[in-house]
Amino acid sequence: MNKxxxxxxxxxxxxxxxNRALYERRLMDAxxxxxxxxxxxxxxVMREQGRILVExxxxxxxxxxxxxxxxxxxxxxxxxxxxxxTEDDLKNLKVTALDYLREVRPNHDFSxxxxxxxxxxxxxxxxxxxxxxxxxxxxxxxxxxxxxxxxPEMIVWIEIRNYCYIYTESIRGEGGLPYGSSGKGMLxxxxxxxxxxxxxxxARRGVEIIPVYFxxxxxxxxxxxxxxxxxxxxxxxxxxxCELWVVPFTETQLLLHERVRPERLTLLLKRAMLHIASLLGxxxxxxxxxxxxxxxxxxxQTIHSLAAVDSASAFPVLRPLAAMDKQQIINTAxxxxxxxxxxxxxxxxxxxxxxxxxECKPRTDVIENIEKYIAELPDxxxxxxxxxxxxxxx
Amino acid sequence: xxxxxxxxxxxxxxSSRCVxxxxxxxxxxxxxxxxxxxxxxxxxxxxxxxxxxxxxxFPEEIIFTSGATESNNLAILGGLAKFKxxxxxxxxxxxEHPSVLQPLHHLQSEGFNVTFAHPEEWDxxxxxxxxxxxFSQVHNETGDLNDISTIAKRVKQxxxxxxxxxxxxxxxxxxxxxxxxxxxxxxxxxxFHGPKGVGGLMVRKGVRIVPLMHGGGQQQGLRPGTxxxxxxLAMAAAAEAQWEKQVEHRTxxxxxxxxxxNLEKELPDCFINRRSDCYxxxxxxxxxxxxxxxxxxxxxxxxxxxxxxGAACRARKKDRSPLYSLPGMDDVRVxxxxxxSFSVENTIEEAETVKTVVIRCVNExxxxxxxxxxx
Numbered sequence: 174m175n176k177x178x179x180x181x182x183x184x185x186x187x188x189x190x191x192n193r194a195l196y197e198r199r200l201m202d203a204x205x206x207x208x209x210x211x212x213x214x215x216x217x218v219m220r221e222q223g224r225i226l227v228e229x230x231x232x233x234x235x236x237x238x239x240x241x242x243x244x245x246x247x248x249x250x251x252x253x254x255x256x257x258x259t260e261d262d263l264k265n266l267k268v269t270a271l272d273y274l275r276e277v278r279p280n281h282d283f284s285x286x287x288x289x290x291x292x293x294x295x296x297x298x299x300x301x302x303x304x305x306x307x308x309x310x311x312x313x314x315x316x317x318x319x320x321x322x323x324x325p326e327m328i329v330w331i332e333i334r335n336y337c338y339i340y341t342e343s344i345r346g347e348g349g350l351p352y353g354s355s356g357k358g359m360l361x362x363x364x365x366x367x368x369x370x371x372x373x374x375x376a377r378r379g380v381e382i383i384p385v386y387f388x389x390x391x392x393x394x395x396x397x398x399x400x401x402x403x404x405x406x407x408x409x410x411x412x413x414x415c416e417l418w419v420v421p422f423t424e425t426q427l428l429l430h431e432r433v434r435p436e437r438l439t440l441l442l443k444r445a446m447l448h449i450a451s452l453l454g455x456x457x458x459x460x461x462x463x464x465x466x467x468x469x470x471x472x473x474q475t476i477h478s479l480a481a482v483d484s485a486s487a488f489p490v491l492r493p494l495a496a497m498d499k500q501q502i503i504n505t506a507x508x509x510x511x512x513x514x515x516x517x518x519x520x521x522x523x524x525x526x527x528x529x530x531x532e533c534k535p536r537t538d539v540i541e542n543i544e545k546y547i548a549e550l551p552d553x554x555x556x557x558x559x560x561x562x563x564x565x566x567x
Numbered sequence: 568x569x570x571x572x573x574x575x576x577x578x579x580x581x582s583s584r585c586v587x588x589x590x591x592x593x594x595x596x597x598x599x600x601x602x603x604x605x606x607x608x609x610x611x612x613x614x615x616x617x618x619x620x621x622x623x624x625f626p627e628e629i630i631f632t633s634g635a636t637e638s639n640n641l642a643i644l645g646g647l648a649k650f651k652x653x654x655x656x657x658x659x660x661x662x663e664h665p666s667v668l669q670p671l672h673h674l675q676s677e678g679f680n681v682t683f684a685h686p687e688e689w690d691x692x693x694x695x696x697x698x699x700x701x702f703s704q705v706h707n708e709t710g711d712l713n714d715i716s717t718i719a720k721r722v723k724q725x726x727x728x729x730x731x732x733x734x735x736x737x738x739x740x741x742x743x744x745x746x747x748x749x750x751x752x753x754x755x756x757x758x759f760h761g762p763k764g765v766g767g768l769m770v771r772k773g774v775r776i777v778p779l780m781h782g783g784g785q786q787q788g789l790r791p792g793t794x795x796x797x798x799x800l801a802m803a804a805a806a807e808a809q810w811e812k813q814v815e816h817r818t819x820x821x822x823x824x825x826x827x828x829n830l831e832k833e834l835p836d837c838f839i840n841r842r843s844d845c846y847x848x849x850x851x852x853x854x855x856x857x858x859x860x861x862x863x864x865x866x867x868x869x870x871x872x873x874x875x876x877g878a879a880c881r882a883r884k885k886d887r888s889p890l891y892s893l894p895g896m897d898d899v900r901v902x903x904x905x906x907x908s909f910s911v912e913n914t915i916e917e918a919e920t921v922k923t924v925v926i927r928c929v930n931e932x933x934x935x936x937x938x939x940x941x942x
Contacts, residue, residue: 391863392862432940433940434940434941434942435940438940543942
């Protein structure tokens with residue numbers, strides 16, 4: 174019996190040996206969660222010898238509806254819309270391949286080759302033998318076809334696993350590792366172009382991101398907060414949901430503004446944010462902080478400046494954009510759909526207190542000492558973390 | 568809650584709201600041939616008559632639209648469509664709403680020659696090529712008031728063929744005027760305690776407008792589409808109520824204006840932003856130097872006082888705020904500009920409260936930013 178199904182290829186997970194089953198399970202759960210609203214329990218997701226099979230129990234799977242729903246899941250390297258056949262004898266393979274080819278490419282004047290993969294090593298023929306037999310059959314029945322084993326216009330893939338699968342196209346997935354498989358990280362989300370991209374790249378490597386936004390009314394407006402909510406929603410389209418912390422930052426900001434020279438203020442503010450995010454990180458059992466710093470982009474992102482703020486974090490600080498150019502960051506932001514949201518013109522707290530000539534090469538010990546002189550600071554950080562509000566974003 | 572942002576929109580008044588809700592029950596389409604349609608058509612015509620009487624025109628010279636933005640576009644783009652091939656000169660002012668400035672910029676890119684000058688300078692610019700003048704009765708940011716009758720008359724004396732368009736969104740039912748030499752006049756219900764989503768354009772007979780939309784031929788083909796019947800009736804009801812008491816309302820609002828404009832004397836580095844002494848008391852634009860306008864707006868929001876920024880947010884440099892055209896305006900004053908705009912529903916007590924709170928907030932914000940850290 175033949176049926177249209179999806180075969181999911183996953184990349185690095187296959188290298189994970191002992192943890193492989195865990196990763197596979199996370200990936201399958203993510204796929205099931207995305208498809209639950211669409212088809213309830215009708216769609217089955219199961220392991221299939223190094224692949225994941227997505228099958229509609231009611232019949233052929235509706236590829237055009239299902240594909241967009243799962244394409245953004247991290248951990249998927251490729252998605253193939255295949256025909257699955259339960260009869261694995263060679264004759265049936267040949268006939269199925271021919272029918273499938275006729276359906277996907279009605280115009281038959283092209284070059285092709287057949288590639289076979291056997292997950293099931295018990296199969297009586299070798300992969301090359303299967304390819305040759307099926308290839309020969311296709312040539313015989315479609316005169317317009319020609320074989321080109323070096324640069325074919327189309328490859329007909331055959332995979333022999335618990336069942337047999339035939340497909341001609343593999344649609345690229347987001348790649349990366351299953352979401353949440355690498356632990357949790359607190360993402361410092363500002364509403365600018367960079368931090369959402371940093372969040373996306375880290376989430377793609379399996380880190381469950383928990384965004385933290387520093388809200389400073391009346392210096393920042395509710396529209397700036399709305400912008401950050403929208404950015405979190407955009408990221409949630411990839412992660413399947415997020416929890417956003419909104420931290421009341423005005424008091425801390427004003428205290429620092431009162432005591433610290435304008436040229437150093439941004440650094441002390443950034444340290445405060447790392448302190449507060451660390452306090453929240455401890456609550457969340459996070460393992461890292463994530464920022465959108467890119468080396469040299471602004472004064473607070475020179476290596477001297479990054480060094481001067483790092484000790485404020487209780488966790489390692491990941492900076493996935495460190496070596497990226499602004500244009501590369503913008504390209505990614507456009508691709509993932511955060512750019513248009515980020516460029517809405519509502520100030521975040523970073524921009525309103527910027528000095529005309531901020532320090533670019535601060536001394537770490539000087540900055541750390543300033544923080545110690547302002548004895549009340551730890552109380553302010555704690556109050557900010559205690560009064561932070563959590564939003565569930567789907 | 569104190570609402571001092573009436574130039575942005577006003578609360579729908581009780582009588583208008585009742586008419587709106589009541590009219591939803593009479594849902595005939597004015598174009599239908601049967602009794603329900605005919606009856607609704609009569610009511611719409613009666614609404615047009617009520618408004619026409621105030622403007623000194625015929626009911627059929629009132630075209631109902633979705634609001635002043637649509638009316639301004641219809642007036643300018645529709646009014647000048649016949650000159651598209653040969654081009655021409657248009658005279659307007661630097662103090663106009665974007666729904667006038669944007670269509671004019673568009674026409675500039677199509678080859679029209681547009682001059683932006685204040686009306687007292689117009690004699691130097693009016694010439695044989697001038698096909699239209701467009702100016703606002705009251706400017707929405709500063710409250711500057713133009714004397715419609717004098718300006719329109721002068722233009723017509725120079726050349727009676729020049730089309731005179733006035734944007735009356737902030738002036739209708741608030742500022743007395745004579746419309747005898749005005750050819751096109753825009754107005755919007757939600758600025759005078761009517762509902763949002765409905766407005767109109769007076770189009771004098773003899774002025775040829777090319778419609779912006781094409782469809783079922785309603786409103787003499789000038790603005791096809793089924794009319795917003797309940798909105799129109801509610802708008803006419805609001806216009807009746809407001810027009811009747813224009814003078815009384817203006818007197819009351821002037822008191823509010825005076826009270827708040829005293830901030831100029833009570834706070835240092837405080838300026839009133841307007842061009843001349845001819846102004847509408849419904850709008851007061853002020854700058855408190857050293858205080859970011861948006862920050863002050865948010866601070867007052869925290870006190871449940873709602874006002875607006877004095878210079879609307881503009882993304883591109885070439886769309887700089889018209890405030891820059893005022894004498895003495897610089898970046899500091901523009902960035903710190905805020906706008907109070909009043910309605911007859913505001914009270915003296917509210918104005919006194921706002922004044923006290925503004926003084927406190929401005930002082931607080933100024934003090935915060937005056938101290939610079941020493942570490």
